[in-house]
Amino acid sequence: MTKLWATPEDKFPDIPSPPPHLTRALCLSPKGVRSFLYFSRYATDDVLSQRINGIVKFNKVGGTEKASLCTEFQHQILFPAWKARVDAIEFCAGEAAAIRNELGAAAATDAPEFDLRQDPYAKRDYVKQRTEKYENVVKMENWISTERAVEKIVCGKSVEMMSELCHFESHEAVVQQFEAYLKNA
Numbered sequence: 401m402t403k404l405w406a407t408p409e410d411k412f413p414d415i416p417s418p419p420p421h422l423t424r425a426l427c428l429s430p431k432g433v434r435s436f437l438y439f440s441r442y443a444t445d446d447v448l449s450q451r452i453n454g455i456v457k458f459n460k461v462g463g464t465e466k467a468s469l470c471t472e473f474q475h476q477i478l479f480p481a482w483k484a485r486v487d488a489i490e491f492c493a494g495e496a497a498a499i500r501n502e503l504g505a506a507a508a509t510d511a512p513e514f515d516l517r518q519d520p521y522a523k524r525d526y527v528k529q530r531t532e533k534y535e536n537v538v539k540m541e542n543w544i545s546t547e548r549a550v551e552k553i554v555c556g557k558s559v560e561m562m563s564e565l566c567h568f569e570s571h572e573a574v575v576q577q578f579e580a581y582l583k584n585a
Contacts, residue, residue, distance in 0.1 A: 420488075423527050424499070426490035426538055428544050437485055437547060445558045451477070452565045470566030474574070478562075479581045482555060486582075496540045503533055545569040 406450070420432050427433060444451075455473060456466050513520040558560045568574060 422488060424495045427495045427542055430492070430540070433488055433492060434543070434547070437551075438487060440481050440485050441550075441554055444478055445554045448478075448558055448561050451566060452484045454560070467566055467568070470562060470568070471577075474562065474577065475581065478558065479578055480585075482551075482578060483582060483585055485551055489544060489551065492540065493544050493548075496537055496544060499533075499537050499540070503530070503537065506530075 420426060422433070426440055452470060452473065455469055512526065514526070518524065555578075559571050562568060562574050563571050
């Protein structure tokens with residue numbers, strides 16, 4: 401096995417693995433999840449060319465040895481980071497769908513009866529609360545959609561860069577390797 405960095409001082413930031421303990425509340429207020437996604441992208445994809453060039457330079461390799469180092473880097477560093485990010489986004493997407501289903505099921509049941517003589521604002525408060533819940537789900541779905549799009553762009557650029565730096569045959573080969581990695585992980 402080769403060394404992916406010369407000394408601890410040469411080491412790039414660790415890959416944040418695993419992501420934060422994912423909960424519905426964390427997805428509804430996504431600051432923690434989005435911070436994880438940002439840091440993971442920074443630690444892997446944003447510095448990809450520097451990492452590959454550093455590994456190749458340190459190990460003084462070229463040709464097939466370089467491709468071997470690149471493949472090792474993919475499987476030890478890049479693919480686990482991508483998987484952790486996909487898992488975090490998809491967990492929150494599942495939670496958003498579950499919340500939307502719960503709200504739909506609650507709306508299908510009869511609305512509670514309100515005695516407006518006892519509490520003249522009860523119905524208004526109930527409607528306001530349901531509206532806020534729907535708004536929160538829409539916000540959640542929006543940030544999930546945004547993060548999926550960002551992830552697609554970032555991974556696409558990384559695939560292009562890996563193909564170029566490592567002289568892989570095609571971009572599709574890297575994508576297929578990642579898909580195989582996901583199936584086996």
